[in-house]
Amino acid sequence: MDPQQLPPGHSIKRWLLTTNHKDVGILYLVTSLYFLVLGGILALVFRLQLADPGLNILSPPAFNQAVTIHGLVMVLFVVSPLAFALANYVVPLQIGARDLAFPRLNALSYWLYLFGGLLVMISFFQDRTLDVGWTLYQPLSSAFSPYVGVNTGGLGLALLTASVTVSTVNFVVTIFRSRAKGLRLTALPMFTLGVLLTVLMMLYAFPALLAGIILLSSDRILGTVYFTSPEGGAILWDHIFWFFGHPEVYIVLFPALGVFGDVLVTFSRRPLFARRIIIAAMVVVAALSFLVWGHHMFLTGMHPDVRRAFTVTTIAISLPFDAIILSFIYTLAKARIELKTPMLFVLGSIAIFIIGGITGVFLGSIALDYVLRGTYFVVAHFHYTMAGGALVGLIAGVYYWYPKMTGRMFSEKLGRLQFILTMIGFNMLYFPLFLSWEMPRRVPIYVESLMPLQQVATIGGFIFGVSFLVMFWNLLYSLRYGEPAGNNPWGAHTLEWMTESPPPPHNFDGTPTFADGRLSFIAANGAAHGEPETHLSPWPFMLSLASFTALLGLTTHIMVSIVGVGLLAFSVLGFAGERFISREDPLGERWPFDRVDRMKLAWWTFISSEVVLFGVVLSAYVYVRTASATWPAPGTLLDIGHGAMNTFILLTSSLTVVLALASARTGNRTGTVGFLAATLALGALFLFNKYGEWSELFSHGITFSSSLPASTFFLTTGIHGAHVFAGLLALGYLLARALKGAYLGKGHETLEYFGYYWHFVDIVWVFIFPLFYLV
């Protein structure tokens, strides 16, 4: 059928080059399950240690590394990627799209994720890996943990945030612009809706993590003093980390909520109860999730009124959750409930999540936090939500869509066996931890009276572990020997079941539409028109490999980095120069972005996440400046003349880029080339001036590590300068193509998109200039 045939499934080429969303979904699935095994083994090792404080399986540093990597891997490399595995496979099918909006970027997200994970794993073998807890508290993880592996692990996380940013932009654009006609946002299947809200939260939460990691890595590698100075230090990190960290909890959970919604409808044979209220409640949670981070800092000595405000928001966020969970339960009334494996897992997961939710209210109360903070009660609580609610909920999703992905049914018997083992193992593992509510977390040594509880937990942990072995066996065995599934084995109503299992590369024969309220197919598939679409590209893999190499060199040998940067330049050019065709269907539901084409939407989405990145970096500056008793007066540390000149240069370059676009629109080649060249020259002048300013400071002995004013100046303008530099590289490419006559008339949009980026970088400078030079 498909003009651009994918290589067969057993060929390695297929999996290295594929950009098809279903293939990428499978890659995500296998990789996340691999990391699950890794994180799980680490957990079992320290559970063994905890079974008896007298055991010396793990030395204290080894214990700290095990719990840290377990936490990081499970949260960032297992649960979210598992959700993205399902999202990759299912979302385009559920909305009737042929693929994601940017298939190559999708493959790029996967490879960046894999290589980020590899960096974290490599850090294990470099002296010591991250041993500071997954929350990376300061100044322990900056000044007091001088191990190379910590740097490598941190860079791995940076690569992961890059992966997440790319993939959020992709999913936002896809879900907004590639829906089948008539599929309004509120009519989206619950899973797709959950993914949409997830990526919107990710879009604004992960840049905060990225900013945090940049500041931390800069402290560790360049010697800035953000976290090593008492003015910044512990509290600054807490704010940055938890501004990311609390939304992350819902980011992990929302795809599972989506699975709950879809599975409940399918196996209870009833529409969802108060569906619109569930959606509204999820939107409220997503928004509110950015306003509750302070509850992780109740005992840090925040202002009492601020604490009270965070208590209110934190406990209040339980109300929309009540509405969501109760609606799920009310759906079961007058239903015809089929207790198949996916449904069992959903019901079990909801029951577990209820316990997690209720205990979350306990932790929202500051007064109780005086006891519960830092104890096993917290450990139990978040495992009930994130392991029980999110992970077990996603396992339900894996079973639910397994027949769609493979065309085979899994063994229902083994599925039930896993369910029973999961429920027993999970509750044996985590319930005793609630009862150990006075025991500190992350300690291998504890009072003897708690030993029975901890031993029950360890036994439970192994049962929980075995339950996954049953699943792996079931999934592998059924791949070969399962009954054929047919298109719609569960009798579900959503679109992914209205095509073959597994679906063909282009998903549907014909274009699905809901234009008259019910599904029908318009005869021709959009793929059939015009030039065949592309499904293979080597560049996502190459780009990720190159980034990995460049970062690895930073903590091993600088030559490795140089090779990496060279490879990166080569791959970027390869990526940009490749002819990769993926079309949008002309028909489709696009509200509210009917008039915004997909590249424009992608740029705006990306830039809005950059706003958070710079917002956090600038807030960090304002924070340390407010906390500092003294600060150099304007004009003493920094020369206002340099700053003013650069402001003038950069604002002028905004004008030239507009003029370049205007010339391109009217087909004026000389104007286009000339104004692009002028922009390039102005940008280069800006950097040259910056270079002069920096070297002057260096010559006066003012460096990254001199003081907070110096650190914040160098790093903030450094990050901004890197953005200008990236812009110059893009400009060089645009100019080279414009010289060959590109962008005139048709195709001028490319210059427009570049313009957005360039204006944004200029606007950031408009904030930096007064904040650093004038105030």
Added chain:
Amino acid sequence: MVATTVEIFMSLWSIFSTLGVLVGVVVMSYMIYLIVKNRARPGGPEPEDAPKPGELPREQKGAKKLLISVVLSASIVLTLISLTFIALDSLDTPPADAMEVKVVAFQWGWRFIYPNGYESVGELRIPRGTPVKLYVTSQDVFHNMGIIGLRLKVDAIPGKTNIAWTRVYETGVYDIRCFELCGDGHGVMIGKLVVMDPEEFNSWYSSLQVS
């Protein structure tokens, strides 16, 4: 009652846990009841509004039922917030006549500095019945000081001093432990709080040689 902080905590804890268990049991029993009652039986009828393949999602109406449930939980939540605030008032206002002790956490131990300037590492002695106000900070990394059994906890942060207080009514010995991962020695960062008979305390305290 052992200590003021225990009193405040336990009254709040018992309300939270009673309501928590109650809500949990009610919701889960209802869920199990629905599952058992509505389990598909072979040949049983399909619900009238069962979603059909290829259909856009519909919903079961029930805003009223949900509203009642949410108002009910909202009232529970409001009660909990107000109770928290009341408890917080007493936790945030140490008595004026408290004995003031400075605590400096370090990798990996606790240093206590008494009002007379006497310093000790690892063991803090206080008199029974007298309120004690702790000024807690750290000289290196982020720690958290918790006294097991007294329901007392406070972050020890470099460059910042946080305050906690308690009043213990019985003599005894309590473990002080660190509740924030602080490096290799985190697990063994253990101190002792010794609550002494006031007279014994006074004779010990007045015999101290302060340099």
